[in-house]
Amino acid sequence: MITREEISTLLDHPVYDGDGNKIGDAKHVFLDDASGRPEWVTVKTGMFGSNESFVPMRDAALVKDHLEVPYRKDKIKGAPSVDIDAGGHLSVDEEQRLYEYYGINWDSVLADPAEDDRTGGTAGTGTAGAAGAAGAAGRRGDASRTAGAPDTTGRPGMAGTQGAGTAGRRGEARTGPRDDAMTRSEEQMHVGVERRESGRARLRKYVVTEEVQQTVPVRHEEVRVEREPITEANRGEAMAGPEISEAEHEVTLHEERPVVETETVPVERVRMTTEEKSADETVRGRVRKERIEAETEMTEGDEGTGRRGRDVPGKGRE
Numbered sequence: 471m472i473t474r475e476e477i478s479t480l481l482d483h484p485v486y487d488g489d490g491n492k493i494g495d496a497k498h499v500f501l502d503d504a505s506g507r508p509e510w511v512t513v514k515t516g517m518f519g520s521n522e523s524f525v526p527m528r529d530a531a532l533v534k535d536h537l538e539v540p541y542r543k544d545k546i547k548g549a550p551s552v553d554i555d556a557g558g559h560l561s562v563d564e565e566q567r568l569y570e571y572y573g574i575n576w577d578s579v580l581a582d583p584a585e586d587d588r589t590g591g592t593a594g595t596g597t598a599g600a601a602g603a604a605g606a607a608g609r610r611g612d613a614s615r616t617a618g619a620p621d622t623t624g625r626p627g628m629a630g631t632q633g634a635g636t637a638g639r640r641g642e643a644r645t646g647p648r649d650d651a652m653t654r655s656e657e658q659m660h661v662g663v664e665r666r667e668s669g670r671a672r673l674r675k676y677v678v679t680e681e682v683q684q685t686v687p688v689r690h691e692e693v694r695v696e697r698e699p700i701t702e703a704n705r706g707e708a709m710a711g712p713e714i715s716e717a718e719h720e721v722t723l724h725e726e727r728p729v730v731e732t733e734t735v736p737v738e739r740v741r742m743t744t745e746e747k748s749a750d751e752t753v754r755g756r757v758r759k760e761r762i763e764a765e766t767e768m769t770e771g772d773e774g775t776g777r778r779g780r781d782v783p784g785k786g787r788e
Contacts (some may be wrong), residue, residue, distance in 0.1 A: 472508045472527050472537075474501070484536040485513045485525070487543045496537055497522055500560060510568070511537065512554060515547050519576040524560075524568050541572065654761035672741055690725030
């Protein structure tokens with residue numbers, strides 16, 4: 471059980487769930503106005519700590535510089551929303567709704583043994599049972615207690631009536647005297663960025679066949695018949711053979727033809743890199759703001775002298 475003296479140790483320190491995951495930081499502690507024991511702690515959750523969730527401290531443990539609670543993180547983040555600034559108290563309905571959400575029986579909360587020890591036993595029965603039941607409704611309340619008529623069991627009665635509208639509320643652990651000022655709050659929008667996968671790029675090498683054309687010069691030989699007359703210079707060669715005969719003379723012709731062969735040569739290196747581009751995007755959201763109005767009620771004869779003011783954020787108030 472967390473004691474009142476340990477509150478300053480856990481405030482603004484981390485809170486972990488039953489699986490060892492950090493939920494957020496402890497922001498406020500709410501006390502039982504009757505016993506002064508810590509009953510609830512609020513934890514800042516969400517992006518930038520924008521939400522505040524209530525967690526019961528019945529089974530919480532203070533470990534070194536952090537608080538451990540036996541509830542999962544998603545369970546705590548989904549707790550019913552309660553106005554933190556509603557006078558620094560939890561109403562009966564709000565507290566009962568929170569206990570039911572966390573699976574804690576409301577009757578067991580009212581029948582807390584420590585409470586019974588302080589009040590001198592269990593609730594009475596018989597003719598004084600109605601008074602005892604009215605007292606039980608205020609047993610965990612912040613209303614002051616006074617001695618009433620004893621019931622049939624000798625247990626002092628509780629001065630609780632149906633009109634005790636403050637019964638069953640929790641007070642927040644606050645220091646210093648309370649003042650009469652109201653706290654005006656407003657939501658602020660905090661925009662962050664997250665990095666996520668937007669696509670994939672890859673290099674793929676494959677083979678294609680292309681038609682290539684190239685012109686090269688080629689040479690070939692052709693036969694040309696040359697005739698020359700008989701002269702004194704060639705008469706001897708001309709008369710060397712028989713006078714009349716048949717003969718053949720053969721010449722080999724040559725030509726060039728294109729010859730194609732291929733070789734593989736490297737031509738370039740290809741790689742992929744990434745570069746970041748910046749662009750501006752407009753984000754729109756809704757935030758809630760509180761407004762405070764001042765009203766003056768006029769008595770008879772003072773009509774026309776009252777004023778009604780409106781609090782304007784950023785300006786002083788008359």
